[in-house]
Amino acid sequence: MATVKLTVNGRSVVGECDERTLLVHFIREKLNLTGTHVGCDTGQCGACVVHMDGGSVKSCTLLAVQAQGAEITTIEGLAKNGELHPVQAAFKECHGLQCGFCTPGMVMTAVDMIARHGGDLDEHAVRRELEGNICRCTGYHNIVRAVLSANAAMHSVREAAE
Incomplete structure (x- = not known):
């Protein structure tokens, strides 16, 4: 067994797992954050994407112990103060989801x-x-429409702030 210490969605967490536990399973089973989906366990589908230290990673391609000390953001960590992240809002507004599994x-x-x-x-x-x-x-x-809409909205906010 291994002890894994991470910061997940701004919160320090510690959990025990087998050294072979994938990060996606650690997130879902140990932390009960089930928004990150398990699709293929081979890195082919992208349903398990999370952010690790600021960049996107397929969490089914990493062992939890490889993420030791990292800062992880899951889909649950994007919304702030009850408001959807601009990308989440754009997916909603542009109907960028159907069954929601890949979302x-x-x-x-x-x-x-x-x-x-x-x-x-x-x-x-x-x-x-x-x-x-x-x-x-x-x-x-x-x-694609949702991503372009969110990009435009976020870019115009940045320009207005400058």
Whole structure:
């Protein structure tokens, strides 16, 4: 057994797990944060995307012990003060979800993408960056619209602040 110490959604957590426990299973089973989904356990579908130390990672490709000391943000950690994150709000407004299974991973990937690219995103770039996330309902058109809408909204807020 291993002791894993992390900061998850701004809160320090400590948990015991087998050394072979994947980060996605640690998050879901030890921390009861079930918004991060297990889709394939092979890194192919993107349903398990979380942020680790500020960047997106597929949590089914990492052992929990590999994340020792890291700062993790899950889909549950995006909303602040009862308000949806702008990307979550855009997914809602643009109907960027259907069954919802892929949505947490898509949202987490989009938040990271927007942070890295700022206002410099177009449809081609969004589609390219979302290639590692699979939507089995094939709702990609509205997902891409949601990401572009959130990017525009977040970029205009940054410009207004400057």
